[in-house]
Amino acid sequence: MRIRLYNTLTKSVEDFVPVSGTSSVKMYTCGPTVYNYAHIGNIRSFLFADLLQRVLRTVGNYDVQWVMNITDIDDKTIRDSAIGSEIWKKEMGEQTDNPNENIAKFTRFFEKEFINDITNTGIEQSHFYNIPRATEYISEMQDLIRRICENGFGYVSEGSVYFSLSAWLRQSEYGRLFAVDIEHFRAGVRIDADEYDRESVSDFVLWKARKEGEPYWDFQISDENVTGRPGWHIECSAMGHKILGLPFDIHTGGVDLRFPHHEDEIAQSKAGYGLETANFWCHHEFLEVEGKKMSKSLGNFFTLHDLMEKGYDPMDIRFLMLSVHYASVMNFTFSGIESAQKARKRIQDFIYYLFDTTQFGTENASIKHEVFEALADNLHTPKALEHIFSFINQTDTKQLSQESKESLIEEFRQFNNIFNVWEIAPKAEEIIPQEVIDLAEQRIDAKKNKNFAESDRLRNEIVQKGYLIKDTKDGYTLELSER
RNA sequence: GGUUCCGUCGCCUAGUGGCUGGGCAGAGCUCUGCAAAAGCUCCUACGGCGGUUCGAAUCCGCCCGGAACCUCCA
Numbered sequence A: 001m002r003i004r005l006y007n008t009l010t011k012s013v014e015d016f017v018p019v020s021g022t023s024s025v026k027m028y029t030c031g032p033t034v035y036n037y038a039h040i041g042n043i044r045s046f047l048f049a050d051l052l053q054r055v056l057r058t059v060g061n062y063d064v065q066w067v068m069n070i071t072d073i074d075d076k077t078i079r080d081s082a083i084g085s086e087i088w089k090k091e092m093g094e095q096t097d098n099p100n101e102n103i104a105k106f107t108r109f110f111e112k113e114f115i116n117d118i119t120n121t122g123i124e125q126s127h128f129y130n131i132p133r134a135t136e137y138i139s140e141m142q143d144l145i146r147r148i149c150e151n152g153f154g155y156v157s158e159g160s161v162y163f164s165l166s167a168w169l170r171q172s173e174y175g176r177l178f179a180v181d182i183e184h185f186r187a188g189v190r191i192d193a194d195e196y197d198r199e200s201v202s203d204f205v206l207w208k209a210r211k212e213g214e215p216y217w218d219f220q221i222s223d224e225n226v227t228g229r230p231g232w233h234i235e236c237s238a239m240g241h242k243i244l245g246l247p248f249d250i251h252t253g254g255v256d257l258r259f260p261h262h263e264d265e266i267a268q269s270k271a272g273y274g275l276e277t278a279n280f281w282c283h284h285e286f287l288e289v290e291g292k293k294m295s296k297s298l299g300n301f302f303t304l305h306d307l308m309e310k311g312y313d314p315m316d317i318r319f320l321m322l323s324v325h326y327a328s329v330m331n332f333t334f335s336g337i338e339s340a341q342k343a344r345k346r347i348q349d350f351i352y353y354l355f356d357t358t359q360f361g362t363e364n365a366s367i368k369h370e371v372f373e374a375l376a377d378n379l380h381t382p383k384a385l386e387h388i389f390s391f392i393n394q395t396d397t398k399q400l401s402q403e404s405k406e407s408l409i410e411e412f413r414q415f416n417n418i419f420n421v422w423e424i425a426p427k428a429e430e431i432i433p434q435e436v437i438d439l440a441e442q443r444i445d446a447k448k449n450k451n452f453a454e455s456d457r458l459r460n461e462i463v464q465k466g467y468l469i470k471d472t473k474d475g476y477t478l479e480l481s482e483r
Numbered sequence B: 001g002g003u004u005c006c007g008u009c010g011c012c013u014a015g016u017g018g019c020u021g022g023g024c025a026g027a028g029c030u031c032u033g034c035a036a037a038a039g040c041u042c043c044u045a046c047g048g049c050g051g052u053u054c055g056a057a058u059c060c061g062c063c064c065g066g067a068a069c070c071u072c073c074a
Helices: A040-058 A075-081 A099-120 A134-150 A165-171 A182-188 A234-244 A255-273 A304-309 A314-322 A334-354 A368-376 A381-394 A402-419 A434-448 A452-464
Strands: A004-007 A012-015 A024-029 A063-068 A128-130 A154-157 A160-163 A204-209 A228-230 A248-254 A278-284 A287-289 A330-332 A467-472 A475-480
Touching (some): A024 A040, A024 A234, A040 A063, A040 A248, A040 A287, A040 A304, A040 A314, A063 A234, A099 A304, A134 A204, A134 A228, A160 A255, A204 A255, A234 A248, A248 A255, A314 A402, A334 A381, A334 A402, A368 A381, A434 A452, A434 A467
Parallel strands (some): A024 A063, A024 A248, A287 A330
Antiparallel strands (some): A154 A160, A467 A475
16 A cells, blocks of 8 residues: 655655665664663654554555664763763673773663663564664764765864855755754854854764763874764764665654754765755654653653553553654653553454454454555554544444454454554463462352352452452453453 | 644544544443443533634634744654
């Protein structure tokens, strides 16, 4: 099915057509800066990218080469890996007097935690073509910076290298993703980096001069060695070019990255390689917590870690996030997780009913077309879920034919290739301890003898042991109670 | 200050000018010693004030409230 996506470059929903002209799609996601545990805003970001690549695979039938970088060198990782950092954990190892070693130990730790977090939210590592670390592409970045300078769009100043926006604007566009009022922008920018000598305030840094105690790399450019480290924007340009080749199909990120990060990335790649970056730029909206911006000062800042420690299931968080359109501001609430849990379970129960082979009817049903149509329409997951719920409401699984149940199982398996929050299998038999079964049997006997005080006492005891007893027409069922 | 987005049933979320969107919560009924579960049914909302229109949640204006970006940010 043809996929339609909102493209920030053209400000409109467009039919997606791969650059390659084949079924191969190349997609780049701006990954995390690994200086702390991922917060739920980060999680939304990567769930969006995951949704997109899964829809491309399942609905669009494409082979997706998905690349997501790890930013393991920047101001924050430098700050928090430095000697004396309060964030340093003993699991990271011993700090040494070599800042390059410290930052590597520090970022490897949070990188591992990050992979762990996204795995918990249903993102599969096998779906990645590559998860490159910025520090492993330093020479590619340096090569790009040299090219930018040779082409006349970069200059060295006091040991740093800058991109000359004024030179670039004389021959090319800037601000296609985000309406930047260049004149106003120049005038309004706060000059808080006095140590840098800039040609104009809107120039951005490609390579930052070494500072005492910070990690650095040698860099030979125009007969001088400017030791230092890469600027933030350059890494995506270099890695995208090296790993996927330019232009690739889709570049994803949060709305905040449109400017300056993505604008600068586009300018750098064009200025250095002479190539466009990507055909489609897809940006997701932010989330708020209980109607307010998530921030540490408001006390509404949550990492996935926090939520899991509170006992929330990351699958419910995934479902919750997929029940909001990616381009809308999402209001993250705790009651929202609770309702997501119940809603997810309702669909799960329906799937279990499909596996019930004790009863068949004659009716046939299908919902795949409507669901795929919604997903193909700019990843409209809320609409897709609406179709699924309406379908469940009007479908009596007891009336379905055997063939229809089997084909519906296959349909839900495909939905789950995207949502990835359900179990496509018969409901597992729960192993109930014999002592609980004995209690339940005793309770049934007490009930038969109308000894309700005793039966209530036994039911209470069963609940105490963490099991739920439900009476049915001809007996009872036992199951593990939730949380 | 500049640029932009959003206010939809108790809560969360879709929404294409006309036709009771979906989820959660809640209510009623069936079942039941009671409860739980299950099944059936009910719950007609669009921030405020104007305007355009035969007709507005949807278009326009103003106001109120929330958010984002402009500076590191997902």
